Amino acid sequence: MVEFERRLERLFAEAPELPDAGPFADRVERRLDAGWTARRWLIGAAGVVGGVIGASQLMVSNLFQRVETAGDSARLLSTSINHISAGTDWMAAISSGGAVVWAAAAMAVVMMGFVLTRVIGEI
Amino acid sequence: MTGSGHSRFASQHDVELCGLAATGERRAFGELVRRHGSAVRGVLRRMGAQGSEADDVAQDAFLTAFERIAEFRGEGTFAGWVKKIAARLYLRRLQRDRRLGAMTAETVEDEAPHSDADAVIDLDGALKQLGAAERLCVSLCFGAGLSHAEAAEALNLPLGTVKSHVKRGLDKLRTRLAPDDGAALEGRRGNG
Numbered sequence: 001m002v003e004f005e006r007r008l009e010r011l012f013a014e015a016p017e018l019p020d021a022g023p024f025a026d027r028v029e030r031r032l033d034a035g036w037t038a039r040r041w042l043i044g045a046a047g048v049v050g051g052v053i054g055a056s057q058l059m060v061s062n063l064f065q066r067v068e069t070a071g072d073s074a075r076l077l078s079t080s081i082n083h084i085s086a087g088t089d090w091m092a093a094i095s096s097g098g099a100v101v102w103a104a105a106a107m108a109v110v111m112m113g114f115v116l117t118r119v120i121g122e123i
Numbered sequence: 124m125t126g127s128g129h130s131r132f133a134s135q136h137d138v139e140l141c142g143l144a145a146t147g148e149r150r151a152f153g154e155l156v157r158r159h160g161s162a163v164r165g166v167l168r169r170m171g172a173q174g175s176e177a178d179d180v181a182q183d184a185f186l187t188a189f190e191r192i193a194e195f196r197g198e199g200t201f202a203g204w205v206k207k208i209a210a211r212l213y214l215r216r217l218q219r220d221r222r223l224g225a226m227t228a229e230t231v232e233d234e235a236p237h238s239d240a241d242a243v244i245d246l247d248g249a250l251k252q253l254g255a256a257e258r259l260c261v262s263l264c265f266g267a268g269l270s271h272a273e274a275a276e277a278l279n280l281p282l283g284t285v286k287s288h289v290k291r292g293l294d295k296l297r298t299r300l301a302p303d304d305g306a307a308l309e310g311r312r313g314n315g
Contacts, residue, residue, distance in 0.1 A: 004297050005265070011246040011300075012266040015165035024164070024178065025157040028185045032149045035186070 043117055051113035058105055070101045137201045145192045152189050159202040160185070166206050166266040167213055169250050171226070171258055180216060184209035203268050210267035214277050226255040227280055249299040257292035260285050 018024070132140060132154035143151035163184060167177035188195070188205045195204055217223035250258050263274040275285040 004301055005293070007301070008246075008261075008265050008293070008296065012166070012169070012262075013162075015162040018161040018164060021157065021161050024160045024181070025153055028156045028160070028182050029149060029153040031182065031186060032152065032189060036147075036149065 047113045047117035050116035054109045054112040067101050138197045156185050162202050163209050170262040180213045206267045249296050253292050257288045260288035261292035
């Protein structure tokens with residue numbers, strides 16, 4: 001009868017505490033920790049690989065030549081601006097031309113690695 | 124691993140611990156494992172899994188539960204939710220090892236189970252008297268909380284077959300556990 005079924009459900013629910021309940025929980029926690037450590041390493045490695053790939057792509061795409069061109073353009077722009085108005089400190093910084101472009105390229109690589117890391121983290 | 128980290132969570136409700144686990148707090152989830160690990164392992168053993176296999180599946184079930192903790196809405200108990208996950212993982216393992224077919228296709232013994240009213244018979248002992256298919260079906264429906272329809276789907280068996288296994292299993296269990304009860308059992312559990 002239904003009463004017996006309820007009794008059976010209670011019997012099933014009254015599972016005795018097993019003597020190794022603590023060690024069992026510790027094993028599960030260790031596996032959780034191991035999984036998270038592995039995931040962190042994986043994400044970090046993916047970020048590094050992504051950064052390296054991004055950097056190598058920049059290297060092989062005639063970047064040096066383009067930097068030179070961009071540097072020339074920056075210098076030209078800076079000179080033009082200086083002609084138009086009195087230069088300020090930050091304008092003077094721009095006059096270094098090539099360094100700014102290199103810094104921008106480095107920032108792009110870092111950002112690429114960061115975005116890749118975040119995307120993999122979300123996955 | 125042990126110590127202050129666990130005592131910090133000892134007073135918190137399961138739902139609160141699930142919320143913390145959902146934010147990645149593994150120690151909070153460890154407290155849930157500490158509380159309900161035995162119950163989950165117990166259901167698997169009652170389904171017929173041997174000790175070490177039951178522990179392996181239970182561990183996998185808890186890891187799966189941690190991965191999917193955001194899906195747990197607190198509509199049932201946490202233990203019930205993990206028991207269902209564990210039962211399904213165990214069935215999948217049986218299927219993978221090609222053991223499930225043999226268990227569910229076994230011939231049913233029609234001999235009446237011997238009644239021993241004088242002896243103290245616990246549930247585990249009584250379950251061992253059932254055929255493998257009956258034991259699986261009864262444990263799935265009464266231990267893991269699956270409906271007949273869910274059990275039929277998980278076992279890949281017709282609904283009627285599962286109901287028959289449950290009914291026969293209940294009849295035998297009643298003879299062992301409640302020999303003084305009169306009427307035969309009706310397989311009324313579930314939504315199937």
